[in-house]
Amino acid sequence: MKKYIVFDVGGTNVKHGIILEDYTILSKNTYPTQCSNLEFFLADMLHVIEEYTSSQQISGIAISLPGYINPQTGYSEQAGSITALDNQNLKELLEAKVALRVEIENDGNCAALAEKLNGNAVDCTDFICMTIGTGIGGGIFVNNQILHGTSFRGGEFGFMITQGGQGIKSIMHRNASTSSLIHAYKQLIGMEMEETISGEQVFFEAITNPDVQALIDSWLKSLSYGIFNLAVTLNPQKLLIGGGISVRENLINHLMDHLEEIPFWHEFKIPIEICKHKNDAGMIGAFYHFKRTSEVQAVC
CATH class of the missing domain: 3.30.420.40 (ATPase, nucleotide binding domain)
Incomplete structure (x- = not known):
């Protein structure tokens, strides 16, 4: 079964883990969010991606992010307390560094998607x-x-x-x-x-x-x-x-x-x-968005 990296970016911590196609979360961890420095924010995220990809086969990256997020393009006009990502496109920034598809959706929408998928x-x-x-x-x-x-x-x-x-x-x-x-x-x-x-x-x-x-x-x-x-x-x-x-x-x-x-x-x-999913909702919803985007792209 394919494996994916999931991130749930919060104003205090970034939760991350490995998720399977059936939404089983295999592992998860956190690190403090670098809210105001883009270089540091990207370095932390790329370090986690490298750790995962060096030890296992990864098929994509799904991210839950606060703020005004265009889920089609990945552009964040404003990213809540993550000011480093204001007027930035995290999807493009990551895809320029790693050979994996990245999809991003607003964190609140991710939580709702998780509950709609198999929650309450x-x-x-x-x-x-x-x-x-x-x-x-x-x-x-x-x-x-x-x-x-x-x-x-x-x-x-x-x-x-x-x-x-x-x-x-x-x-x-x-x-x-x-x-x-x-x-x-x-x-x-x-x-x-x-x-x-x-x-x-x-x-x-x-x-x-x-x-x-x-x-x-x-x-x-x-x-x-x-x-x-x-x-x-x-x-x-x-x-x-x-x-x-x-x-x-x-x-x-x-x-x-x-x-x-x-x-x-x-x-x-x-x-x-x-x-139902409590603190895992962001990661599950982000991956649900990733899969829905994949289905739309496959149809097109």
């Missing part, structure tokens, strides 16, 4: 996948098709205003992402911003610290506002939540508590579920 949206024609991590992203399925938008900006939920009057903190990227929660926690306890702490540690601290719990409640409220806005705009069959935070027990129950406090939620209420 197999039987859905209209659903939303929201990914929560360094930023807020997502994918939208309408009439059984990914909604890319006219300029590949569909699913950029992170720019939704959920806390009006708060300046830059008004948008979900700054009030409902995992990184925004960690940032607020550091401010609360006076921790240096350069210090490293996980979202899991913040939730653990909340067990005994009511101020931290209040911080999490505010974060959940912002998240619930975004979910409500999507529900009343698109009326999907369900909304799925992915990203590292999705592994938390009772996340859905706590979110539902906040949603129930929003007037009119009872009229627009939809099921809220966790993505």
